[in-house]
Amino acid sequence: METPTLASPRLAQRGRAAINFQAGIGIASARLLAQAERALADRGITADTLPEDMDARHDTVAHVIGDHPAFRLNTLLSEWRAKSHGPVARDAFEEQRDQLVPALHALDAGPSRLVEEPIPPLPSYWADTEFHRTEGGWDSSAYNGYVHGEILHKLMLAKMFPGDIFAQRRAAASAAPRRDYARILDMGASSGHYTVALAEIFPAARITGIDLSPRMLEHAARSGNARGQAWQLHVRPAEDTGLPAESFDLVTSFNLLHELPPPVIDAVFAETFRLLAPGGDMLMSDVPRFAELDRLTAWRFDHLAKWGGEPFWRASASMDLAAAATRAGFTGVTAGGIGTAPTFHPYLIQGRKPA
Amino acid sequence: MTRHAEYAVAGDPAARSALGPNQIDQLGEALLALTGEVWILTDRLAVLEAILAEHGIDAAGAIDRFVPSPDMEKALNAKRDKLIATVLAALAGQAIPAPT
Numbered sequence: 001m002e003t004p005t006l007a008s009p010r011l012a013q014r015g016r017a018a019i020n021f022q023a024g025i026g027i028a029s030a031r032l033l034a035q036a037e038r039a040l041a042d043r044g045i046t047a048d049t050l051p052e053d054m055d056a057r058h059d060t061v062a063h064v065i066g067d068h069p070a071f072r073l074n075t076l077l078s079e080w081r082a083k084s085h086g087p088v089a090r091d092a093f094e095e096q097r098d099q100l101v102p103a104l105h106a107l108d109a110g111p112s113r114l115v116e117e118p119i120p121p122l123p124s125y126w127a128d129t130e131f132h133r134t135e136g137g138w139d140s141s142a143y144n145g146y147v148h149g150e151i152l153h154k155l156m157l158a159k160m161f162p163g164d165i166f167a168q169r170r171a172a173a174s175a176a177p178r179r180d181y182a183r184i185l186d187m188g189a190s191s192g193h194y195t196v197a198l199a200e201i202f203p204a205a206r207i208t209g210i211d212l213s214p215r216m217l218e219h220a221a222r223s224g225n226a227r228g229q230a231w232q233l234h235v236r237p238a239e240d241t242g243l244p245a246e247s248f249d250l251v252t253s254f255n256l257l258h259e260l261p262p263p264v265i266d267a268v269f270a271e272t273f274r275l276l277a278p279g280g281d282m283l284m285s286d287v288p289r290f291a292e293l294d295r296l297t298a299w300r301f302d303h304l305a306k307w308g309g310e311p312f313w314r315a316s317a318s319m320d321l322a323a324a325a326t327r328a329g330f331t332g333v334t335a336g337g338i339g340t341a342p343t344f345h346p347y348l349i350q351g352r353k354p355a
Numbered sequence: 356m357t358r359h360a361e362y363a364v365a366g367d368p369a370a371r372s373a374l375g376p377n378q379i380d381q382l383g384e385a386l387l388a389l390t391g392e393v394w395i396l397t398d399r400l401a402v403l404e405a406i407l408a409e410h411g412i413d414a415a416g417a418i419d420r421f422v423p424s425p426d427m428e429k430a431l432n433a434k435r436d437k438l439i440a441t442v443l444a445a446l447a448g449q450a451i452p453a454p455t
Contacts, residue, residue: 013395013398013399013402014395014399016398017394017395017398017399018391018395020394020398021390021391021394021395022391024394025387025391076380076383076384076387077387079380079384080383080384080387080388080445083384083451084388084391084451087450087451088391088451135450
């Protein structure tokens with residue numbers, strides 16, 4: 001049972017209305033993009049006629065509908081929301097700081113914890129990137145885990161993104177072939193939303209989480225304590241965890257891989273293989289593969305990623321993850337989307353370390 | 356009018372331009388920021404009227420008759436300055452200011 005602070009963030013009126021407005025802008029922005037895509041079709045460009053090369057696809061779209069009011073307004077709204085959502089959520093938190101801070105610290109005590117240990121050197125793909133255009137990065141303020149994990153996810157993203165973003169996590173976790181894993185590693189645990197899903201699906205498992213953001217993991221620990229969970233959380237890179245070999249029965253992630261450049265993704269699969277006990281399972285969930293989408297849908301993802309603080313999305317989504325998993329040594333590798341057309345999101349890659 | 360003309364500085368309002376062409380995006384973003392503020396106030400007013408109605412008070416007439424106290428005026432001025440700063444930051448293409 002979630003505490004009210006985490007289940008449904010209670011903001012003061014200004015913060016609540018401002019976040020609500022951000023969600024409204026996101027919804028309006030998506031409608032404008034759909035309108036622009038209809039204009040594209042009216043001018044004879046469809047998924048079947050767009051060029052294969054992604055840069056050429058962008059050039060074609062810009063040439064054909066670059067002057068269309070809906071496309072221009074979509075750009076304006078997207079750009080403004082990208083810049084303002086972080087400060088708006090920050091201000092919403094500050095407005096309620098006196099109530100929220102004691103409530104959050106009341107969740108510090110409990111069996112879930114961020115393990116105190118030296119923080120390893122941060123890889124450049126992380127240190128040099130403001131993912132999702134989060135001003136100052138994930139660790140820019142002491143309570144950023146709550147600001148992004150709860151306020152933005154539950155009051156903005158959940159209203160903007162298609163489908164139920166939390167049900168998608170449960171669906172991904174549920175796709176694992178067994179229910180009796182004793183030791184699970186959540187790579188890229190962040191503020192703990194997928195960890196929550198793992199705990200629901202595998203209630204008997206001992207769950208470890210890693211991420212590069214201490215602020216996000218601090219919040220994940222509070223989220224675990226709010227649920228009476230005993231998650232052990234570490235600031236470690238997924239490609240080089242330093243955790244003992246063969247110490248997990250399931251290694252899994254949700255929406256981690258598209259934040260990584262392809263050589264690091266290869267390293268993550270290799271590290272996953274090393275960490276799994278013989279017979280253990282790998283289950284990674286991420287964004288759809290461009291090669292498996294129609295060209296217009298793939299362009300839409302790339303358009304949103306290009307301007308949304310997702311520098312590695314294109315390279316990652318262009319990668320054959322099933323081949324990468326096979327290269328790492330996994331057997332019985334399967335890959336494919338489990339969602340609905342045309343995106344089939346979320347996309348799952350599964351495999352087993354030979355016994 | 357005529358005898359003062361020799362003191363006037365020549366200026367053609369039609370040729371005057373405050374914003375450059377590269378500020379059109381900032382203008383659009385300022386409009387969005389302002390719309391957000393209008394929405395927040397609309398939401399707040401609706402909440403206020405609902406709460407007052409729950410207590411049997413018809414707020415509309417009372418609001419029109421209300422004169423702010425000096426303390427309230429000071430608080431309103433601070434909120435006004437925050438609103439202006441937010442819009443101006445967007446116009447200037449600068450980061451949205453943190454609360455003071």
